[in-house]
Amino acid sequence: MPSARPILIVEDDHALRQALAEQFSEEGLYQSFEAATLKEAAQYLNAADARFDSIILDINMPDGDGRDFCAQMRRQGHRMPIIMLTGNANEEDIVQGLNSGANDYIAKPFRASELLARVNAQLRAFDTSEDAVFTIGPYTFRPSAKLLLTADRKQRIRLTTKEVAILKFLYRTNGEIVSRQVLLNEVWGYNAGVTTHTLETHIYRLRQKIEADPNNCKLLLTAPGGYRLNAAPVEEPAAVPAGATW
Template sequence: MSAARPILIIEDDDALRQALADQVASSGVFQSIEAATLDEASQHLGAAEARFDSIILDVNLPDGNGRDFCAKIRKQGHTMPIIMLTGAAEEGDVVSGLDAGANDYIAKPFRVKELIARLQAQLRLFDNSEDAVFTIGKFSFRPASKSLIGADKKRIRLTAKEVDILKFLYRHAKRVVSRQTLLDEVWGYNASVTTHTLETHVYRLRQKIEVDPTNCRLLMTAPGGYRLDPSAA
């Protein structure tokens, strides 16, 4: 089973925010972190181990305008999909939100199932776009271009399977993923593929990402499987 994807919900209406968080969690696809103000949202985004795959952002918040906040975090380099919520759905409001960097715009009241469907659609687009960049140790991981870019700007090429392994482990950051789960997710239910195939790919991947492959800090073997620590130095 794929890991729940972390979503930041920024909404000052306590009842609506809680209802959103509950519904998002019940989907089994996402897990949510909540913020009632832009200041609180900034603290979440600036945390050392912050990792959000998407943001649900209200337009009118007690300490500022959601559109301005959207434009600000885009300038800071945050590229994840942002879906804005608003009580006004006039064309000018929608255009302003999209111009600020939002990927989608939903007017209140809305159906939560529709919101989740739109989230999933935006994430599918994002995961396969050039904008998808994930930090793993000293590397910028760019799945679309099948590459890792180091601090020295050197590009390391990855195979398609290495990309799939890294993406899946990243979604389960710091949690152990069993060998069988990786085989099922990366290769599908292919009876001809064995754990030896997986171990060979992991070995080659470590040669590319570890400073010392004999003393792994990023991609580690754990009881029954593997664990990725993207924040390791």
């Protein structure tokens, strides 16, 4: 099962913020973080280990306008889907929100199930877009470009379609062990002609590309019955693996 995706809820109404956090967490698909002010939200986003897959952002915050904050996040390079909340539903307000960089807009009052559906839809689109970016160890992972990049962008590792699918699925499990059969079914589908040997061959080749020492793996780990991905960010880039391209 895919891991819970981190989502930041920026809303000054405590009751609403808490209700949304509980709703998203109950689904099991999201891990909710709460910010009552734009300052708190900025602290979350500026943290060294920050990773949010989506943001729910109220426009009328006590320390500023959510639209200005949204525009600032886009200028800083944040590309995750942003869903804006507002008590106003007039056309001009909606246009201003979308022009600030929001992906979608929902007026209060609203059903939590509708907001959840909109977030799910935005994330489905985002995951296949050019903007989707994930951190795996010392690398920035861009699935749509089939690339792993180091922070200084000097090291570019090109991936195959299957290698991208393997990394994406393992990333979503948040470090949990995935059995060989589950990973095989996820990447190749229920194809009777494909065996675990095929998966093991792809894992071997992927390790040659991404591991500084394929004999002492730090990222793509063998675990009882399968594999797991250690995607925790590291400060220093790994030594250049044999499969790296420039």
